[in-house]
Amino acid sequence: xxxxxxxxxxxxxxxxxLFAFTTESMAAKKSKTLKNTQKKGFVRCGVSQGLPGFSNxxxxxxxxxxxxxxxxxxxxxxxxxxxxxxxxxxSAKERFTALTSGEIDILSRNTTWTLSRDAxxxxxxxxxxxxxxxxxxxxxxxxxxxVNDFKDGISACTNLGTTTELNMRDxxxxxxxxxxxxxxxKADEVVAAYDAGRCDTYTTDKSGLAxxxxxxxxxxxxxxxxxxxxxxxxxxxxxxxxxVWEDIVRWSLNVMIEAEEYGVTSANADSMKTSDNPAVKRLxxxxxxxxxxxxxxxxxxxxxxxxxxxxxxxxxxxxADTGILPDRGPNELWTKGGxxxxxxxx
Amino acid sequence: xxxKLNKIIPQLVTLLAxxxxxxxxxxxxxxxxxxxxxxxxxxxxxxxxxxxxxxxLIDYDGSHSYARAYLVGLLNTxxxxxxxxxxxxxxxxxxxxxxxSPNYLIERTAAFYVEFFRNVPLLLQIFFWYFAALRAxxxxxxxxxxxxxxxxxxxxxxxxxxxxxxxxxxFYSIIAAIISIIVIRNYARKLxxxxxxxxxxxxxxxxxxIILPLLTFLIGGVSLNFSVPVLEQMSNTSFKYKGGLGIPPxxxxxxxxxxxxxxTFIAECVRAGIQGISKGQKEAxxxxxxxxxxxxxxxVMPQALRIIIPPTTNQYLNLTKNSxxxxxxxYPDLVLIFAGTALMQTGRAIEIVSITMFTxxxxxxxxxxxxxxxxxKIAIKEK
Numbered sequence: 155x156x157x158x159x160x161x162x163x164x165x166x167x168x169x170x171x172l173f174a175f176t177t178e179s180m181a182a183k184k185s186k187t188l189k190n191t192q193k194k195g196f197v198r199c200g201v202s203q204g205l206p207g208f209s210n211x212x213x214x215x216x217x218x219x220x221x222x223x224x225x226x227x228x229x230x231x232x233x234x235x236x237x238x239x240x241x242x243x244x245s246a247k248e249r250f251t252a253l254t255s256g257e258i259d260i261l262s263r264n265t266t267w268t269l270s271r272d273a274x275x276x277x278x279x280x281x282x283x284x285x286x287x288x289x290x291x292x293x294x295x296x297x298x299x300x301v302n303d304f305k306d307g308i309s310a311c312t313n314l315g316t317t318t319e320l321n322m323r324d325x326x327x328x329x330x331x332x333x334x335x336x337x338x339x340k341a342d343e344v345v346a347a348y349d350a351g352r353c354d355t356y357t358t359d360k361s362g363l364a365x366x367x368x369x370x371x372x373x374x375x376x377x378x379x380x381x382x383x384x385x386x387x388x389x390x391x392x393x394x395x396x397x398v399w400e401d402i403v404r405w406s407l408n409v410m411i412e413a414e415e416y417g418v419t420s421a422n423a424d425s426m427k428t429s430d431n432p433a434v435k436r437l438x439x440x441x442x443x444x445x446x447x448x449x450x451x452x453x454x455x456x457x458x459x460x461x462x463x464x465x466x467x468x469x470x471x472x473x474a475d476t477g478i479l480p481d482r483g484p485n486e487l488w489t490k491g492g493x494x495x496x497x498x499x500x
Numbered sequence: 501x502x503x504k505l506n507k508i509i510p511q512l513v514t515l516l517a518x519x520x521x522x523x524x525x526x527x528x529x530x531x532x533x534x535x536x537x538x539x540x541x542x543x544x545x546x547x548x549x550x551x552x553x554x555x556x557l558i559d560y561d562g563s564h565s566y567a568r569a570y571l572v573g574l575l576n577t578x579x580x581x582x583x584x585x586x587x588x589x590x591x592x593x594x595x596x597x598x599x600x601s602p603n604y605l606i607e608r609t610a611a612f613y614v615e616f617f618r619n620v621p622l623l624l625q626i627f628f629w630y631f632a633a634l635r636a637x638x639x640x641x642x643x644x645x646x647x648x649x650x651x652x653x654x655x656x657x658x659x660x661x662x663x664x665x666x667x668x669x670x671f672y673s674i675i676a677a678i679i680s681i682i683v684i685r686n687y688a689r690k691l692x693x694x695x696x697x698x699x700x701x702x703x704x705x706x707x708x709x710i711i712l713p714l715l716t717f718l719i720g721g722v723s724l725n726f727s728v729p730v731l732e733q734m735s736n737t738s739f740k741y742k743g744g745l746g747i748p749p750x751x752x753x754x755x756x757x758x759x760x761x762x763x764t765f766i767a768e769c770v771r772a773g774i775q776g777i778s779k780g781q782k783e784a785x786x787x788x789x790x791x792x793x794x795x796x797x798x799x800v801m802p803q804a805l806r807i808i809i810p811p812t813t814n815q816y817l818n819l820t821k822n823s824x825x826x827x828x829x830x831y832p833d834l835v836l837i838f839a840g841t842a843l844m845q846t847g848r849a850i851e852i853v854s855i856t857m858f859t860x861x862x863x864x865x866x867x868x869x870x871x872x873x874x875x876x877k878i879a880i881k882e883k
Contacts, residue, residue, distance in 0.1 A: 247840055251849045254538065275847025276538040297736035307732075307740035309655065314827075314836060315844030319551045323562045335552050336750075338830045339840065347830070350635045351654050352749070354738040395535050 185398030187259050188232060188449065196238045199225035200258035203243040203340060206365040207478040208264050208284075217241045221262040223468040224283055224390045226461070227406040228260060231454040236461035245339055247315040250275060253393055260403055261391040264359065266317045271391075280404035282389040283465075285484040285493060287382035288321050289360040291367065294377050296354065301325075301381045304355075309334040311344050311353035318358050321384040345369050359386050364478045402448050408496040409455045413437060413464035415487055415496075420463040423456055436500055444499060455499070465494070529850065544846045545570070551841055553832045555748050566842050573837035574859060580754055580833060581820040581863070587759030588819060589812075592766025599771045610767070618764035623825055625761055630753040630829040637749070640731060640739040649728050651741065657752060658729040661745040665723045669716050677712040681705045750831035754823065762819045766812055773808035774800065805878050813871035817864050824860070834859060 191197055201209035201221055209219040217239075226236040242258050253261045254276045264286075265271075267279040290310075292298045304326075312318050314337035326333045336353055338344045341362075348356040349370050356363065360378060367373045390407060392400050413419070416434045418426050427440040435441035438459065439452040446452070462468065466487075474480050486492025533540060545567040552562050557575045560568055598610035617625070637654045638644075645651050651658040664670070681704075688699040716722040729744025777800050785799040826833035827840055834856060843852045 247844050250844070250847055254847075254849075270845075271847070276533075277847075293737055295737050298738075303735060305734045307742075308734060308738065309740075311830075314830075314840050319841060320562075320845070323550060323552050327562075333552075335554050336830050337554070337832075337836070337841065339827050339836070343828070343830070346631055347634075350631070351639050352634060354734070 185396050185402075185449070187393075187396045187399040188402065191232055191259060195233065196240045197225055197229040197233065197260065198242065198258045199228075199239050200242050200244045200249055200252050200261040200263055201225070202263045203245060203342075205264060205341065205362060206368060207361065207473040207476055208365065209241070209243075209262070211241070211243075219472050220283060220468050221264060221388075221390075223410070223462050223472070224262045224403070224407055225260055227410055227458040228403055230457040230461040231406050231450060232402060234457060236457075245315075246313050247339060250277060250391075253277065253391060256393070259392065259399065264362065264388045265391055266359075266386045267389055268317060276394045277391050278394050278400050279389055279391050280400055281407045281496070282387040283407055284361060284388040286359040286361050286386040286388050288318055288357060288384040288386060289363055289382055290379045291348075291356045291363045291376050292354065292379060294375050298355075298379065301329075301379055301383070304329070304331055304333075306332045307334070308355060309336055309353045311336045311338070311348045311356050312358055313337065313341055313344055314339055316358070317384070317386065322357055325383045341366060342369070359388070361388075361473075361479060368478075398448060402450070405448075405455075405499065406458055409437065409458050409499055410462065410465040410468065411487075411494055411496045412499050413455075413459045414466040415489060418459055418464060419467060420460050423459040433498070433500070442500070533850075538847075540850065542851055544848055544851070547846075549842065549845070551845065553837055554830070555751065555832055566846065569842055570834075570838050570855070573832065573834035576832055576837070577820075577823055577826075577834040578863070580751065580758065580823045580826065580831070583755045584758040584762065584819045584823065585816050587755060588762035588766055588815070591759060591763035592812075592815075593770050595763060595767035596770025596774070599767065600774060614764045614767055617760050622757065622761050622822055623828060626754060626757040626825055626829055629757045630750065633753065634749055639737075640741065641733075641737075643731075649726070649744075651729055651731075654749065655740070655746075656749045657747040658741045658744050659747065660726040660728045661743070663725040663727050665725075666716075666721050669720045670713060670722045673713045673716045673720065674709075677709050680712075681708055684708075748831070750826070750829050753829060754826050754831050758819050758822060761822075762815050765815045765818075769808050769811045769815070770804075772811075773804035773806075776807045777803050802878065806875070806880070809871060809875045809878070813868060813875075816867050816871065820863055820867065821860060 199222075201217060201219075204210050205219070205221075207219055209217060209221040211217050222239075222241070225239045225241070229238045230236040242252065244252050244258075244261075244263060249261055249263055249265065250271070252258050261277075262283075264284070265279075266286075267282065271277055272279050290301055298304070308331065310322060310333055312322060312335065319335065319337060322333075322335060336347065338347065341358075344356065344358075345366050347353060356366075358366070360382065363378050367376055367378075370376055390403055392403055413423075416431065416437060418434060418437055423438055426434050426438045429435055429438075429440075432441055436444060437455055439445070439454070439456045443452060445454040448454075463471070469482060469485065474482070482492060484493045486494065488495040530540070546565050548563060549566045549569045550562045551569075553560060553569070553572055555576065556572045557579060558568075558572060560572045595610045595613060598606050599614070601607045601610070634654055637652060640651070640653045640655055643651050643653045649660045684699075684704055685701055688701045691697050691699060717724070727743045729741040729746070731739055732742045733739055781799055781803070782795055785795045790798065823833060824835040827836040830836070839852055839856045843849060846852070
C-alpha cells in the first residue's frame with residue numbers, strides 16, 4: 155500500500171508535468187498563479203508532515219506554525235482571508251516535485267536555501283523566515299558534551315533527501331570520523347529509531363531537534379549539543395517563471411517582519427492608519443499604492459498584519475510560547491541584535 | 501485485398517494514436533521543463549554524489565559518482581530479493597507440505613501461519629519486525645552472546661567474519677568436486693541403463709562435496725580464521741563492535757518480513773501442486789514396486805512442479821518489487837538511495853524515476869525469463 159502510494163505520487167508528479175498545458179502568455183499582466191489562486195478561492199501550500207512550531211496539524215486538522223503563517227499571510231493578501239489555505243503535507247523527498255509539477259503554489263516547509271536548489275531545479279527562494287543551523291542531539295547520560303567527543307563507528311539517524319545528509323558527511327569527513335548514516339523518509343520514524351537506541355545521535359536542524367524532542371518518550375533525557383555545523387537559512391519557495399507570484403510571497407513575508415520592526419501588531423494595526431510615520435502608514439495601506447504593483451488592492455498588507463500578525467507575534471505564538479525555542483537568537487530583528495533585516499516596503 | 505486492408509487499417513490507426521499521444525506527452529514535458537528552467541539529461545550520473553550510505557556491498561562513499569550510488573542501491577535490492585526468495589522458498593515448501601500432513605497439530609499450525617501472515621498488510625509487518633522487534637532487542641552493552649560469538653543487538657547482528665588464506669585453492673576444490681559429481685552421475689545413469697545396477701549417487705555426491713574441500717585444509721595450505729566481534733565503548737552509553745561482520749537490523753527486518761509474507765503464497769502454490777496430482781498416479785507407481793521416496797521424487801514432484809512453477813514465479817516477482825518498501829525502515833535499497841536521496845539532491849525527477857522504473861522492469865523480466873526457461877525444461881516433452 156505504502157509503496158503504491160509512493161509510486162503513484164512519483165508517477166502523478168511526472169504525469170502532471172507531462173499534461174500541464176503550456177499557456178504561459180508573456181503578455182498577461184497578472185500572474186497566472188495569482189489568477190488561478192483567486193479563481194480557486196484558496197492558496198495551495200506545501201508544508202511538513204508535522205514539525206511543531208513550523209507546520210503542525212492539531213487533532214482537528216488545524217495547521218499552525220511560522221511556516222504555516224507565511225501561507226496564511228499570502229492568503230490574507232490575495233484572497234482577503236487567512237484561512238483560505240489548502241495545506242498539503244509533504245516529505246522532504248516529495249516537496250520539490252510537488253512544487254515544480256504544480257500540485258502546490260508555495261512550498262513553506264523548513265526548506266534550506268542553497269545555490270543548487272535555487273539555480274538548478276526550477277525553484278526560486280523568496281526569503282528567509284528562520285535562520286537555522288544543523289546540530290546533534292544525544293542522550294544526556296551518554297557523556298557526550300561536544301561533537302569533539304564523537305568517535306569512529308558512531309551511528310547517526312536523520313531524514314533522507316535533506317541538506318542534513320550532505321552536511322553530516324562534510325562534518326564527519328573533516329573530523330576524520332567514520333560513521334553509520336541511518337536515513338528514514340519520515341521524521342516520525344527517525345524519532346522512533348533514535349528513541350529505541352538504534353542510533354547514538356540524531357542530527358537535523360537545531361529548530362527541528364528542539365521540536366522533535368517533545369515527541370521522545372523521555373524528552374528530558376536528551377540534550378542538543380552546543381555546536382552548529384552548518385548554515386541553514388529556511389524560507390518559502392515558489393516555482394521559477396512567475397515573477398509576480400514570487401514578489402507577492404516575498405513581500406507578504408517581508409511585511410510581517412517590517413511590521414514587527416515598526417511596532418505594528420494585529421491589535422493596533424487599524425489605529426496605526428493615523429500614525430505620524432509615513433513608513434507605518436504605507437505598511438497599513440493608508441498611504442501610497444503598494445498593492446497595485448502586484449495587482450492587489452491597497453489593504454493587502456493591513457490584512458496580513460490584522461489576520462496573521464507580525465513576525466514577532468507569529469514567533470511568540472508558535473515557537474516561544476510552545477517552549478520549543480524561547481530564545482530568538484539570530485531570528486531577532488537587526489535592531490535588537492539579531493539578523494532579521496528586510497528591504498523597506500516602499 | 502479489401503479484406504487485408506480492413507485488418508491493417510485499424511492497426512495503423514491505433515499505432516498512430518499511440519505515437520501521437522507519446523509524442524504529445526514528450527513535447528509537453530519538454531516545453532514545461534524549459535519554461536521552469538529544468539534541464540533534461542543524464543550528465544548528473546557522473547557527478548560526485550556527496551552523500552554516504554549505511555550499508556554497501558561494494559566500495560562506496562560520497563566521493564563516488566551518482567552512477568556508483570545507483571549500483572550500490574541496485575546491489576542492495578538484489579541482495580534482499582535473493583535472500584528473500586531463498587528464505588520464502590524453503591519456508592514455503594515446508595509449510596506447503598505441512599498443510600497436507602495427516603497430523604492435526606502440524607496441519608492446523610501451518611494453516612494458521614498461512615492465514616495470519618498473508619492477511620496482514622506487508623508494510624505493517626515490516627514496521628512490526630523493525631520497530632517492535634527492534635525495541636525488544638538489547639542495547640550492545642546488555643547483550644549476552646549466543647554461542648560466545650554471535651551478538652544480536654538493536655544495532656544489528658554481529659557475527660564472526662571469515663579470514664581466509666589461499667582462498668583460491670579452496671574454490672578450485674569446490675569446482676573439482678562439482679565436476680566429479682557430474683561425471684559420477686552420468687556414469688551411474690549409464691550403469692543403470694546398461695546393467696540395471698543402482699549406485700548411491702546422493703551419498704557419494706555429499707561425501708565428495710565435503711571431503712575434497714576438507715583435503716585442501718590438510719594438504720593445500722588453506723587456513724580459515726575467524727575475526728570475532730568485540731564490544732568497544734565509545735562513551736558512557738554508546739558502544740559498538742569492532743571486527744566481525746555487522747548485519748544491519750534494517751536488512752534483517754526486511755528480509756524476515758518479505759520472506760515470511762511471501763512464503764505463505766508459495767506454501768499455497770506447493771499445496772495446490774501436490775494436490776493436483778491424482779491419487780491413481782501414486783497407486784500406479786506403488787504397484788510397479790517403487791519406494792515411497794521414489795514415488796515422490798520420480799512421479800509426484802515432476803508433475804507437481806509444472807503446477808507450482810508458474811504461480812511461484814509471480815511470487816518471486818512480487819517479493820522483488822515489494823522490497824522497495826525498504827525505504828520506510830531505512831534499508832538503503834534502490835528506491836531509498838537513488839529514487840530518494842539522489843533524486844532529492846539532484847532534483848532530476850523524470851530521469852531518475854524512469855531509470856528506476858526501467859531497472860525494476862529489467863530485474864522482473866530477468867526473473868521471468870529464468871523461471872520460464874526452467875518451466876519449459878520440466879514441461880511434458882511429447883515424443
